Amino acid sequence: MTQNEFIQLLTIQLAQIQEKKLRTKIYLAIKAILPHLKLQQDFKCPSTRFLSENLGVSRDTLEKVYAQLEQEGFFLRIKGKGTFICIQQDSTKLILTPTHSLEADIDYQLPENTENLESLFFDQNLNFFADGMPEIRNFPFRKWYENEKNVLSQQGLKIFLKDNEAGDTLLREQITQLINLHRNTTISPDQVLIVNSTQQALYLCGRVLFSPKDKIILENPYYSGAYILFKSMGLDLHCVNLDAEGLKIQECENIVNPKAVFVTPANQYPSGIQMGEQRKKEIIEYAEKNNSYIIEDDYDALLLNKSKNTAILGLDPYQRTIYLGSFSKYILPSLRLSYLVVPKALVEPFKRYRNYIDGSAPSKYFQVLLANFMQKGHYFEYLRQMQHLYLQRYQYFIHYYHLYLADFCLIKDHHPSMQIACYFKKEIPISLERALVKSAEIKGIALTALSQFYEFDIEYGFVLGFSSLNHTEIGLCMAQLRELIQNELARLT
Known part of the structure; x- marks a missing residue:
């Protein structure tokens, strides 16, 4: 050259x-x-x-x-x-761009009890019906930026140091105020532990509270993040069906010495059933009778006006409830901030194990930014705006569902949420689900198959998240999904 x-x-x-x-x-x-x-x-x-x-x-x-x-x-x-x-x-x-990868020829031997990692999670196409993805285009970035400048000016370099405590004091106070006010609880800041994610919170529960072969009760259909994690820990999982009020706790009487009950009561994932207060009280009494914990995943309880639905944590007089909350579905997923609310006696062992696996608390920088953002009222102001926006999008989703999908699917009774489970009608072959997921994948679209959430009494269809899509995008995605269904049905028949 x-x-x-x-x-x-x-x-x-x-x-x-x-x-x-x-x-x-x-x-x-x-x-x-x-x-x-x-x-x-x-x-x-x-x-x-x-x-x-x-x-x-x-x-x-x-x-x-x-x-x-x-x-x-x-x-x-x-x-x-x-x-x-x-x-x-x-x-x-x-x-250089290598023309051949040596790693491709190596057969790595994983332990026998290791799940196939490719089957655990997948990368969602964020422009399609991504499950659990919040809208970030409306986030008040200018306020966040101004807040960041103020925090840096006031606190300086100390927010970049490691934090081995339970979490930033102000953030724990703000979380306490938030859930006491909107989830009808009476907790104190020293019950709050800041973690990176809900998955980390579940992992800590598994390591701190349980031993291999302990019996854990889950809902059927279940949240796969908890099911797969607990199963990989060697826990004995018992899935129990739902009715209109949530998990059928009366069917758990024959389970001997259950260690915990894991539930998503504000909005059961993926069915969308909202657990009634009486059923929550029955679960609390069941846990007290069996000396069990209740793990309450309250992942989207502050969205779509669920605040009147009291958390199990707020009803539990026996302090058996481990409460999981997250910010990733409310504001910016990349913040990687979630929290646990546990009885005071459990804060120290949970904190020690979190520091053991992570070396410290999550980034103090982001903790302090979020705490000040909340203190100034920006967080709840944004939350109110998003509640209104998501309710509008839910209504758009239902409109386009009737327009494009009602010929193939049905939606059961549910509470409005960030995602909707669509069940195939009886005349639709169940093989469509697998074929549809594969054909969508070829087009770069990741569809969430409904059947993957069931241990038994399996139902088929898909789970569609709409919260990150605007009115026009919901309509376009729904039309594209209808076309995919029609093409696959024609091929299958």
């Missing part, structure tokens, strides 16, 4: 890279064309003076780019001779 060809390639790359800062743009463009040099170690790059004249760019800018590339090991600059491509073992890994 000649120096003129180098400049031509560089010019093409500069036109393609969308970066406003000129120095960064040139740096990225040069790195992009390095593979085209085919590792010519003797290739002499254009001088910064020559490049400056051809590109119309300050020589000082180019000198800084060349210096950075030299620091990273891409360039070798020899005084009096020029700048050359530097080929070293470490740098070639950065600029």
Whole structure:
């Protein structure tokens, strides 16, 4: 390659890279064309003076780019001779695209009790009916940014240090106020433990409270995040069917020494059933009688006006309830902040185990930002706006369901939520579910199959999340889903 060809390639790359800062743009463009040099170690790059004249760019800018590339090991600059491509073992890994991966030929032997990881989770297409994905386009980023500036100004670098405590004091206070007011509880801040996610909260429950072969009662259909995690821990899982009031606790009488009951009472996942207060009291009495814990996953209780539905935690006089809450479905999923509410005696062992597996509490930086955001009233103001927005989107979803899907599916009695379970009608072959998931996958769409949430009495269909889609997007996605169903039904018959 000649120096003129180098400049031509560089010019093409500069036109393609969308970066406003000129120095960064040139740096990225040069790195992009390095593979085209085919590792010519003797290739002499254009001088910064020559490049400056051809590109119309300050020589000082180019000198800084060349210096950075030299620091990273891409360039070798020899005084009096020029700048050359530097080929070293470490740098070639950065600029070469291997034509063959050795790892593809290795058969890794996993322990016999390890589940096939590919079957546990999948990447959702966020532009389709993503399950449990909040709307972030309406988030008050300007208020968040102003809040961030104020926090940094007031608290300085200390918010970047590790935190081995239960969590930021102000955040725990704000969470306490939130759930006491809106979930009718009477907890104190020293019962709150900040964690990274609901999955981590469930993991802590499994490690701190349970031993292998302990009996755990779950709903059927169940939340797969809890089912798969508990099963991988060697717990003895007993799934129990639902009725219109939620988990049929009366059918648990023959389960000997159950260690815990796991429920999603505000909005059963994935059916959408809201548990009645009487059933909650029956579960509380069952737990007291059997010396069991109640794990209450309240994952979306503050959405779509569920605040009048008292949490089990607020009804439990025996302090047997472990309450799980999360911010990921309310504001920004990337915050990675959730919380546990546990009896005071359990805070220390839960905290110690969390620190053992993670080294510390979640990022204090984000904890403090969120705490101040809540304290100023921005969080609940946004929550109110989203309750109204999600209710509108739920109504749009129902409208388009009748327009596009009612010929194939039915929706059972449920409470409005962020996702809806759609059940195939009796005349629809159950094989459609698997075929539909595969055909959608080819188009880059991830559909959540309903049958995966059942241990027995399996029902078929899919779970559709609508909260991250606007009016137009819901209609377009529903029309696309109808087309997929029609195509697969035609192929199956």
